[in-house]
Amino acid sequence: MRKLLFFSLMIALMATSAMLVSAQDDEGFDCGTDEEVTISFFGDPVGSHPQAEADTIARFQELCPNITVERNPGAADVTDLLAFYLVGFEAQSSDLDVIRVDVIWPGQLAEHLIDLSDIAPQAHVDAQLPALIENNTIDERLVALPLRIGFGMLYYRSDLLEKYGFEAPPATWEELEEMALVIQEGERAEGNSEFWGYVWQGNAYEGLTTNALEWHVSETGDNFLTPDGEILINSEAAINAYERAASWVGTISPPGVVSYAEEDARGVWHAGNAAFMRNWPYAYVTSAESEDIPAFDVAPLPAGASGIGASTLGGWHVAVSRYSDHPEAAAAFVVYMTSVENQKFYAIDTSSPPAALELYDDEDIQTAMPFASPDIVEITTARPSNFARDQYNAVSTLYFSAIHDILTGREDADTALELLELDLLDLFGE
Ligand code: GLC
Numbered sequence: 001m002r003k004l005l006f007f008s009l010m011i012a013l014m015a016t017s018a019m020l021v022s023a024q025d026d027e028g029f030d031c032g033t034d035e036e037v038t039i040s041f042f043g044d045p046v047g048s049h050p051q052a053e054a055d056t057i058a059r060f061q062e063l064c065p066n067i068t069v070e071r072n073p074g075a076a077d078v079t080d081l082l083a084f085y086l087v088g089f090e091a092q093s094s095d096l097d098v099i100r101v102d103v104i105w106p107g108q109l110a111e112h113l114i115d116l117s118d119i120a121p122q123a124h125v126d127a128q129l130p131a132l133i134e135n136n137t138i139d140e141r142l143v144a145l146p147l148r149i150g151f152g153m154l155y156y157r158s159d160l161l162e163k164y165g166f167e168a169p170p171a172t173w174e175e176l177e178e179m180a181l182v183i184q185e186g187e188r189a190e191g192n193s194e195f196w197g198y199v200w201q202g203n204a205y206e207g208l209t210t211n212a213l214e215w216h217v218s219e220t221g222d223n224f225l226t227p228d229g230e231i232l233i234n235s236e237a238a239i240n241a242y243e244r245a246a247s248w249v250g251t252i253s254p255p256g257v258v259s260y261a262e263e264d265a266r267g268v269w270h271a272g273n274a275a276f277m278r279n280w281p282y283a284y285v286t287s288a289e290s291e292d293i294p295a296f297d298v299a300p301l302p303a304g305a306s307g308i309g310a311s312t313l314g315g316w317h318v319a320v321s322r323y324s325d326h327p328e329a330a331a332a333f334v335v336y337m338t339s340v341e342n343q344k345f346y347a348i349d350t351s352s353p354p355a356a357l358e359l360y361d362d363e364d365i366q367t368a369m370p371f372a373s374p375d376i377v378e379i380t381t382a383r384p385s386n387f388a389r390d391q392y393n394a395v396s397t398l399y400f401s402a403i404h405d406i407l408t409g410r411e412d413a414d415t416a417l418e419l420l421e422l423d424l425l426d427l428f429g430e
Helices: 002-020 050-063 078-090 106-112 122-126 130-135 158-163 173-189 206-220 236-248 255-259 262-270 282-289 327-337 340-350 357-361 363-368 385-408 413-427
Strands: 037-043 067-073 098-102 145-151 153-156 196-199 274-279 297-299 313-320
Touching: 037 050, 037 327, 050 067, 050 327, 050 340, 067 327, 078 098, 078 106, 078 206, 078 385, 098 327, 106 385, 130 145, 145 327, 145 340, 153 158, 153 282, 158 173, 173 196, 173 274, 196 262, 206 236, 206 385, 236 385, 236 413, 255 262, 255 385, 262 274, 262 282, 274 282, 282 340, 313 327, 327 340, 340 357, 340 363, 357 363, 385 413
Parallel strands: 037 067, 037 098, 196 274
Antiparallel strands: 098 313, 145 313, 153 274, 153 297
């Protein structure tokens, strides 16, 4: 009798733990529906992480063979991607089931996304970095689950630093300028006329907001729009930050950098034609594979006058549209995609730090991205999306347009920042 009791207790315990890991357990996984359904997934752009996404879908379909996931590549430019989603949402279109969501969009898109907190197992939510769950919780609704983290980093050619006698990567923007110029002149003198010192993202789109915020914070010590809504865009230090970036265009950076997005910068860097690049972690694995890069490493972005270097928080999350005809199946896919098991594959394939805390102790993760740390979210600078919510895109558009005008010389920094300050004041009704 006692043996029997012990036996049933064991079974009960095993069943409980199976429930806890249900997101990773093929027997316990909840597919949300038994019906045969097809859902759409709007994922990464063509050519970017195709393997991670295709493999995610294949693994999910082994768990839930009744759910077919159709993968649609999304726009590479996140400003365009947001516009595409908004058109679909305004029409309440059921064509969008699962979408990838930038870390800045939960507040912008909340009204169009379902609350995942009743659907995702609590253990699944608890496995993610709390700051990301907080970021995605709008008016007590969990509107997206986190997948991977991005942050701005400095890539540098360690072979070239050594060749020109520099012992360490630049700690300040002045050092970066000096090293970039010496290396650029040296490489050109040796016959590579295509060589540039520093490549980054200067086109008028969300990517410029992320770069410019780093210049701003490193120089002034503050965000241009604080979490409390204070507007700190127009100051002597801010003018210096943007004038300095403008001075790079055509000197240490190609004139065309004012139309560069991430992939343009990565193209020049991958061809072996840049000493330094500002980019996200995803370029780490591809840089390691590039035959034209003899050696490279990564470092924090340089400091400005405030004495600190700043890095903008980025990253991608997944969510279900409120207008989906198959929200249960779509949510099951989101839960699988963001499960610890799947995040590990995804993180390694994209060299992007995961959202699940326990993966930071995983040796394979540590080897694939030695720069990863669970503190990234705390030590990076968030764009003002939590304050601005559904006004975020308006804020960012005003910001990157004004900074782009400074970079291209359409407007001087004093005037551009003064006008931007007025526009931001208008937007927030002060
Ligand atoms: C990266 C970041 C994202 C950011 C975008 C800007 O994809 O992860 O947060 O908005 O770049 O181009």
